Amino acid sequence: MNPRRPAATRLADSVASELEKRILEGSLKPGDRLPSERTLALELGVSRPSLREAMQQLVSKGLLSTRHGGGTYVTDRLEAHFVDPWQDMLKGNPMLHRDLLEVRQMLESQAAALAADRATDIDISRLDAVYAALEASYDRDDLANCIDADVAFHQAVAEASHNVLIGHLTASLMRVIHGHVANNLVHLHTRPQRWQQLRAQHRAIWQAIREHKPQDAASAASEHIDFVRQGIEDKALDEERRSSALRRLGETAAT
Numbered sequence: 001m002n003p004r005r006p007a008a009t010r011l012a013d014s015v016a017s018e019l020e021k022r023i024l025e026g027s028l029k030p031g032d033r034l035p036s037e038r039t040l041a042l043e044l045g046v047s048r049p050s051l052r053e054a055m056q057q058l059v060s061k062g063l064l065s066t067r068h069g070g071g072t073y074v075t076d077r078l079e080a081h082f083v084d085p086w087q088d089m090l091k092g093n094p095m096l097h098r099d100l101l102e103v104r105q106m107l108e109s110q111a112a113a114l115a116a117d118r119a120t121d122i123d124i125s126r127l128d129a130v131y132a133a134l135e136a137s138y139d140r141d142d143l144a145n146c147i148d149a150d151v152a153f154h155q156a157v158a159e160a161s162h163n164v165l166i167g168h169l170t171a172s173l174m175r176v177i178h179g180h181v182a183n184n185l186v187h188l189h190t191r192p193q194r195w196q197q198l199r200a201q202h203r204a205i206w207q208a209i210r211e212h213k214p215q216d217a218a219s220a221a222s223e224h225i226d227f228v229r230q231g232i233e234d235k236a237l238d239e240e241r242r243s244s245a246l247r248r249l250g251e252t253a254a255t
Contacts, residue, residue: 015046015054023063023074024164026171030076034064079172086176097232100177105225107169108154112217114161116209123160124210130156131206138199143189147182153202157209157221184228187235194231201227 022028034040034055041051055072058064062077090096119127134153137146151174158170174181188194201224208217 011046011050012053012057015044015051016057018044019054019058020061020063023058023078024168026159026164026167028074030074030079030171032074034072034074036071078168079175090176090180097177097180098229100173101225101229101232104173104177105222107166107173108157108225109218109222111158111161111163111166111170112205112209112221113214114163114166115157116212116214116217118162119160119209119212123162127153127156127160127206127209131202134202135199143186146189147185150185150202151178151181153206157205160209180232184231184235187238188231197227198224 019028028034035043037048037051041048044051046054055064055066059066059072063075064072065075066072086096086100090100115123115127130149130153134146134149137143137149155167155170155174159167161167185198188198201220204220205217205224208214208220
């Protein structure tokens with residue numbers, strides 16, 4: 001007969017599971033600092049020793065890290081093992097951008113469809129707020145904030161899908177291609193008509209999710225990635241033409 005585990009240990013396991021669930025669902029994100037031990041123990045209704053044991057379990061798993069005198073933080077373990085190698089690979093293999101766009105198209109169209117089907121009133125309120133921030137960036141013509149708001153919008157859609165893997169994969173993918181997304185938005189910003197098309201696409205995704213229309217949401221998200229792909233191709237063509245013109249200019253100057 002196995003001896004029964006102490007009640008405090010079982011409670012610590014339960015608390016660890018609750019914190020792990022919050023990390024998986026995105027309530028606690030990489031870089032987030034946990035509330036003070038006292039505050040968190042009161043919130044969870046447990047003793048501080050039980051909370052400490054639970055947090056140590058997650059530290060051992062690599063999901064939390066402690067800083068001496070600086071609190072406890074959520075790590076990026078669920079994303080880093082994907083992000084780090086692919087960021088390095090992208091630098092030497094530009095064609096991987098095409099493959100990543102194909103993955104992004106599959107992921108985001110499915111995320112939008114699921115969000116339209118599953119989003120709660122709370123999810124819709126959060127999506128409204130994120131979309132409003134994106135619109136405000138467009139209104140102010142604030143490119144830097146627009147880039148961050150664009151990424152935040154797509155992440156909010158992913159999290160509204162209520163699929164934890166989609167949420168974390170989207171976050172990882174956005175980290176891998178963040179610089180690429182930024183460069184593309186800078187390029188589109190110089191073309192007012194295309195910039196407004198981009199704005200309309202985000203609105204179409206947002207509306208379809210708010211109206212709980214999965215097919216419309218999936219189509220809007222897929223069309224958005226097609227548009228992004230075309231923008232990247234146009235940018236590459238513009239750069240090649242510019243390089244060609246500079247080479248001809250140099251040849252003319254030399255003669």
